[in-house]
Amino acid sequence: MPITTSGLTTLFQQSTKYIKQLMNKPKKAVQGVLFITGLMALVACGGEEADSNVTRIGVAIPNFDDTFLVNMKDSMSAYAEKQDNLELIFVDAKEDTVKQLGQIQNFIIQQVDGIILVPVNTDATQPMTDDILKAGIELVYLNRRPTYLPDGVAYVGSEELRFGEEQAKYAAKHSEGGNIGIIMGMMTVEAAILRTQGVEDFFKEKPEYNIIRKQTALWQRSQGMVVMENWINSGDKLDIIISNNDDMALGAIQALRAAGKLDDTIVIGVDATPDGLMAIKKGALDATVFQDGRSQARGAIDAALSGINKTPRDKITWIPAELVTKDNLAEFEAKQG
Known part of the structure; x- marks a missing residue:
């Protein structure tokens, strides 16, 4: 055992x-x-x-x-x-x-x-x-x-780049442009670096999209909420939130919901955790990329x-x-x- x-x-x-x-x-x-x-x-x-x-x-x-x-x-x-x-x-x-x-x-x-x-x-x-x-x-x-x-x-x-690419493809398919915020994991970890790079590479030749915010939330839900609250309080308009994992995305969703902005924001995570899947069922999380x-x-x-x-x-x-x-x-x- x-x-x-x-x-x-x-x-x-x-x-x-x-x-x-x-x-x-x-x-x-x-x-x-x-x-x-x-x-x-x-x-x-x-x-x-x-x-x-x-x-x-x-x-x-x-x-x-x-x-x-x-x-x-x-x-x-x-x-x-x-x-x-x-x-x-x-x-x-x-x-x-x-x-x-x-x-x-x-x-x-x-x-x-x-x-x-x-x-x-x-x-x-x-x-x-x-x-x-x-x-x-x-x-x-x-x-x-x-x-x-x-x-x-x-x-x-x-392949970590694929996660970012899949997130970006979904965002582009379900919008016509907008401002993007990327919530990143720990930057000492390859997954955070490459998932973020996958998003950035995809939108590099798409001028209708602008990545205006990037910040680490250390893979944690509570930190994802804090990062999103700070972005909201800054006054910046963010149309799409792309998170390196589901937990940070769920934290961002809490902040967006509290501010009355969730319905106007696309939120995408990674992992397909049980909580992430439940959030998709409830319509709070738009998509996640399954990490098996x-x-x-x-x-x-x-x-x-x-x-x-x-x-x-x-x-x-x-x-x-x-x-x-x-x-x-x-x-x-x-x-x-």
């Missing part, structure tokens, strides 16, 4: 501040502290030997408060329960790169068979990747593609097991995107079961 671990031991949490102080020092010094910290955490937990018949995969998630990531985590747990002798160990980095680095070191010390990693920062993965490969542990990156993806490392996810978290979750486990069992696997597995609107919602939900 899969188990969930919400973080490292209290001892490790207390040591995080010292790790941060060492980030400007030589890499070996930082690695030494991380190694000792992880070892102490392992001893504190009892240092029990793992059952050799059980395949153990550590799963590093950036944020357990992110709706899409939690749904994907639940899909992984459900899929793992159908496998023989497979144990998943989940950890939450709370969007902290240093904390995630420590969690990966702890997995290495625990001698897990594989690691599935959704990175906090896609530009800061090389130290983790190199350490995992050096330890002889199979590595699969999931959902957020790192800039550093050497031989022997797999990736499962979607369930297939990504299964694909990551399959890729990790293939690596562990030394069977062939693709280096990159692309999971296709799909536009969901009120017109095809019933068909989409039927396919999802």
